[in-house]
Amino acid sequence: MLRLEGVNVHYGATRVLWDVAMEVGAGEIVAIMGPNGSGKSTVLKAAMGLKKPSSGVVSLDNEELQNKSATLRPKRGMSIVLERRRLFPRMSVEENVMLGAYTRKPSEARETFRWVLDLLPEIKPHLNATAGKLSGGQQQMVAIARGLMANPRVLLMDEPFLGLSPAMVKTVCSIMQMINERGVAILFNEQNAKLSFSMSHRGYLLESGRVVLSGSGEEMLDHPEVRRVYLGIRETAA
Amino acid sequence: MSATQFIELIINGLITGSIYALVGSGIALVYGTTRVLNFAHGELMMLAGYGVLLFAVTLGWPVLLAALATILIVMLLGAVIQRVTIAPLLKREDWAFNVVAATIGLSIFLQSAAQLIWGEQFQGVPYFFNGVAVIGEVRMPWQRIAIFLVALGVMGLCALVLYRTRLGRIIRATAQDAEAALAVGIPSGLVHTAVFAISAALAGTGAILLSPLVTVSPWMGASYLLKGFAVVILGGLGSFGGAVAAGFLLGLIESFSVAFVSTEWSNVVAFLFLIAVIWARPEGLFAGRGA
Numbered sequence: 296m297l298r299l300e301g302v303n304v305h306y307g308a309t310r311v312l313w314d315v316a317m318e319v320g321a322g323e324i325v326a327i328m329g330p331n332g333s334g335k336s337t338v339l340k341a342a343m344g345l346k347k348p349s350s351g352v353v354s355l356d357n358e359e360l361q362n363k364s365a366t367l368r369p370k371r372g373m374s375i376v377l378e379r380r381r382l383f384p385r386m387s388v389e390e391n392v393m394l395g396a397y398t399r400k401p402s403e404a405r406e407t408f409r410w411v412l413d414l415l416p417e418i419k420p421h422l423n424a425t426a427g428k429l430s431g432g433q434q435q436m437v438a439i440a441r442g443l444m445a446n447p448r449v450l451l452m453d454e455p456f457l458g459l460s461p462a463m464v465k466t467v468c469s470i471m472q473m474i475n476e477r478g479v480a481i482l483f484n485e486q487n488a489k490l491s492f493s494m495s496h497r498g499y500l501l502e503s504g505r506v507v508l509s510g511s512g513e514e515m516l517d518h519p520e521v522r523r524v525y526l527g528i529r530e531t532a533a
Numbered sequence: 534m535s536a537t538q539f540i541e542l543i544i545n546g547l548i549t550g551s552i553y554a555l556v557g558s559g560i561a562l563v564y565g566t567t568r569v570l571n572f573a574h575g576e577l578m579m580l581a582g583y584g585v586l587l588f589a590v591t592l593g594w595p596v597l598l599a600a601l602a603t604i605l606i607v608m609l610l611g612a613v614i615q616r617v618t619i620a621p622l623l624k625r626e627d628w629a630f631n632v633v634a635a636t637i638g639l640s641i642f643l644q645s646a647a648q649l650i651w652g653e654q655f656q657g658v659p660y661f662f663n664g665v666a667v668i669g670e671v672r673m674p675w676q677r678i679a680i681f682l683v684a685l686g687v688m689g690l691c692a693l694v695l696y697r698t699r700l701g702r703i704i705r706a707t708a709q710d711a712e713a714a715l716a717v718g719i720p721s722g723l724v725h726t727a728v729f730a731i732s733a734a735l736a737g738t739g740a741i742l743l744s745p746l747v748t749v750s751p752w753m754g755a756s757y758l759l760k761g762f763a764v765v766i767l768g769g770l771g772s773f774g775g776a777v778a779a780g781f782l783l784g785l786i787e788s789f790s791v792a793f794v795s796t797e798w799s800n801v802v803a804f805l806f807l808i809a810v811i812w813a814r815p816e817g818l819f820a821g822r823g824a
Contacts, residue, residue: 307626345712369718381713383706394706398718441717 296321296480297342297373297449302351302361304337304504311337312504315351319449319482324475326491326512327484328525329501335484336378338501339451342482343375344368355449369398372448376455380438384427388418388437391426395444404444411440414473432463439470443479450474452483456490468494488525492516500525534792537670542788548677550784551684552739556757557764557776558688559735565771566708566728568629569619572636574736574761575754576643577614581607581737582749583651586658596661604737611733614639615726623725640758647751655748680742687738688777691731695773704728708771763807769817778819 297319304312311334319325327335340346342353344365353361355371368374374395382391392411396404412419418436421429426437435455442450455471456464471494475481485491492498492515500508500521508518515521522528556578563571584603588594594602618639622631662675695701707714707724715721740753747753764783768775783803790802810818 343716345716364720365715366718366720369716375716377713377716381710383709383713385709386702386705390702394702394714394719395717397703445717 296356297482298352298354299338299342300352300354302338302341302348302353304334304341304346305349310349310504312341312348315341315501315504315506317482317499317506317509319480321448322475322478322480323497324471324481324483324495326495326498326515327482327501328486328488328491328498328515329484330486333501334504335501336453337504339375339453339482339484343373343451345375366398369445369447372446373451374442374445374447374449375451376435376438376442376453378453379457380431380434382426382434382437382441384425386426387422388424388426388429389422391437392418392422392440392444395441396446398445403446407444407446411443414443414477415440415470431458432460432466435459435463435467436470439467439474443474447479449480449482452481454485455483456485456487464490488521489516492521538792540671541673542792543785544671544673544681545677546785546788547781548681548784549787550781551681551688552743552757552780553760553764553783554688554777554780555684555735555739555742556761557768557780558691558773559732559739560761561765561768561771561773561776562691562728562735563732564765565773566704567619567623567725568771569623569632570636570762571729571732572633572758573614573639573643574732575756575758576640576647577607577611577733577736578740578743578754578757579647579749579751580610580643581740582658582744582753583647584737585741585744586656586749589661590658600738600741603741604734607733607737608730611736612726612730614733615729619729620722620725644751644755651751653751655750657748658744660745676745680746683738683742687735691735692773692777694731700727763804767807767810767818769820772817772819775817775819779817782818 299315299317302312302315303310315338317338327338329335337346341348344360344363348361351361352359355373358371360367383394392408393404396407415436417433418440421433426434429437455467459467471481492512495512497511498509498515499506500515508515508520510518556574560571560574563569581603584606585599588599588602589596618635619632622628622635625631660676662679664675666673666675666678695704703719703724707719707721711721739757760783764776764779767783768779786806787799787803790799794802
């Protein structure tokens, strides 16, 4: 489905991604885990077309997209929930959500809007509120709703739990599971190894712009390096 | 001061302010959406001045047709300027200074080109509306009343487009977060071009309304550009509504300073007010109410 092969990205003269290869299959939840500055967000931006790779291939269902505009992605079934929500702060919640369906026909958008409100009933009472005035958790719901309005087959989520309370993290986790159960593949990034890999089918560990480890969620959680460095578990000799 | 004089001062202030509001709101719209300060905005006014001179005076077209043709041409020019000189620079990491330099260069180029083509003389455009309206003891030329009404109508239309149409929603979304807009599929590059065209239309409308009152020359737009920037800063950088309100405020301040100080000092008073606002409220009087 979504595939990145040998993707390199530069910011000016600085190379931030080194031959990154990743894959998201239909209906999968895939996590990208890594420390601050490891390039997790850049991977998602390169996949979404918001940052043009200097080389490499980004493809969706074998259609190469790396040289095509970001505006094409929603039409092809890909959307993104950006880091820190990035809502249009002075617009209403309803306007924000409806803009997620910018590339779709109005009749299709209205149908998806009803589906999204059923999935995320928490936003219903706030439809006329100014988006920038909502709490962080409510804004995340709106951002997810906006992402779903494109009716994506793959939803990218950049640090979906950033700045949320533990209770809200649980809520967003269960929303992600619900979205996935409806057949939408999810590629998300997160710094917390336990959270990332316990809820994902597969995962990648990114360090200094390079994929250093990959495997199923369970394999990643059991890997000695992940346990030692990211979970703080010291292996004791038998 | 009599009540009549007081009313006349207010009306004169609102009329001058409507031109400042037209020019300033165009600059604010571009800045609010693209973060570009267009130093060639005044030259778009100047070109519109020559446009109306050509169509309405030289060719003798009806005023409305001449105005529409001029606005269309200036809109096209605004779009071309954005695509050719600004859009390529916006792709660079260090675009902010480059864009300022490019628009200043363009402003000098357009002024010099106008001098070469039309010469350095000041050319007059006859009044579009003759006669004087008399309400009680207040007398006001219809031309000046028309300036106020047309400016108000055009800015109202702009506000309607911004807040009640799909195009307006797209422009506001791009202004508030261009990357998030791009992520939902909005072609932000095209939106930037459209905004430049709308801004040019506002500048063109201002120039057409002004042309019978001030002569048309290669330097016609320069002083209005300065006032436009003042209005944008007063209103809060990038705020369309703020620029409109600040335009009227600046017009009123000038009008009253002409009466109470002198014509020569009116600009000084207006800019002293601007400095005081920047000192007390650096974000502008109406900040946070952007496009």
